[in-house]
Amino acid sequence: xxxxxxxxxxxxxxxxxxVAKECNLGCNFCNRKYDCLNExxxxxxxxxxxxxxxxxxxxxxxxxLGNISVAGIAGPGEPLANQKETRATFTLIKQVYxxxxxxxxxxxxxxxxxxxxxxxxxxxxxxxxxNGISEDIVEKVYSFVVKDGxxxxxxxxxxxxxxxxxxxxxxxxxxxxxxxxNIVLIPGINDFxxxxxxxxxxxxxxxxxxxxPLIPVKGTVFWERGVRKPPLKRQLLKVRERxxxxxxxxxxxxxxxxxDAVGVPGKEHEFKGRFIAVTSSx
Ligand code: SF4
Ligand code: SF4
Numbered sequence: 366x367x368x369x370x371x372x373x374x375x376x377x378x379x380x381x382x383x384v385a386k387e388c389n390l391g392c393n394f395c396n397r398k399y400d401c402l403n404e405x406x407x408x409x410x411x412x413x414x415x416x417x418x419x420x421x422x423x424x425x426x427x428x429x430l431g432n433i434s435v436a437g438i439a440g441p442g443e444p445l446a447n448q449k450e451t452r453a454t455f456t457l458i459k460q461v462y463x464x465x466x467x468x469x470x471x472x473x474x475x476x477x478x479x480x481x482x483x484x485x486x487x488x489x490x491x492x493x494x495x496n497g498i499s500e501d502i503v504e505k506v507y508s509f510v511v512k513d514g515x516x517x518x519x520x521x522x523x524x525x526x527x528x529x530x531x532x533x534x535x536x537x538x539x540x541x542x543x544x545x546x547n548i549v550l551i552p553g554i555n556d557f558x559x560x561x562x563x564x565x566x567x568x569x570x571x572x573x574x575x576x577x578p579l580i581p582v583k584g585t586v587f588w589e590r591g592v593r594k595p596p597l598k599r600q601l602l603k604v605r606e607r608x609x610x611x612x613x614x615x616x617x618x619x620x621x622x623x624x625d626a627v628g629v630p631g632k633e634h635e636f637k638g639r640f641i642a643v644t645s646s647x
Contacts, residue, residue, distance in 0.1 A: 368466055500524065
């Protein structure tokens, strides 16, 4: 399996293609307004690309690095809230590079209705970020969700998020995708809930999870509410240990990459997100 995030192989790299601008979810830890080359975290990119530019970018880095085996879309917004761009990008890449693994990171809100086309364009790897499975927790993690053109908040929002994510996850498992569930460990918000989540995920058939620490960022709802600290390292280790006890495989080498990251995670062919301009033929 040539995917640096689904195995510990340091032989192959991935490229994130930032074609997805919009988002349909209000995560209280997210701020996509920053556009700093030195900032390394999800949601950050130097610029957005069109699908054709994404193909050129992929071709460029594949040529100079040689070891890029995965083309992923992970933002800076939500790929499945930008389905036209996401689908066009995957289709173009697969047409030119049939051997490349396609990978998607999603919040799961539009997942159930997308699983068929994701499979048909050749996406094999999907990461779903799920930060809670009970309504009281989910209400604290998010501010709103947009589903089928309607905005939900509060209790209704929580119901929509949980149902969408769970239905989408089950569909992924049924279709046989390589699935990873990301969970953001948020002190004081979902830390005491994560073990319950892990057990439920295991029951559903999930085998691989990535528990990542909250990266506190100014300008977010959490920051305004005083949630400004990442979890302690020992807290993170404890939850990861629990996941192992439950029988889940855990990812420990995640680098919380940018939406335009390039190379082997942690082996900084990363270019620190530096963007090498490609011109669009649009
Ligand atoms: Fe930000 Fe991703 Fe959450 Fe959207 S789904 S608000 S882009 S973290
Ligand atoms: Fe891999 Fe983590 Fe980076 Fe995603 S954020 S590409 S899972 S290392």
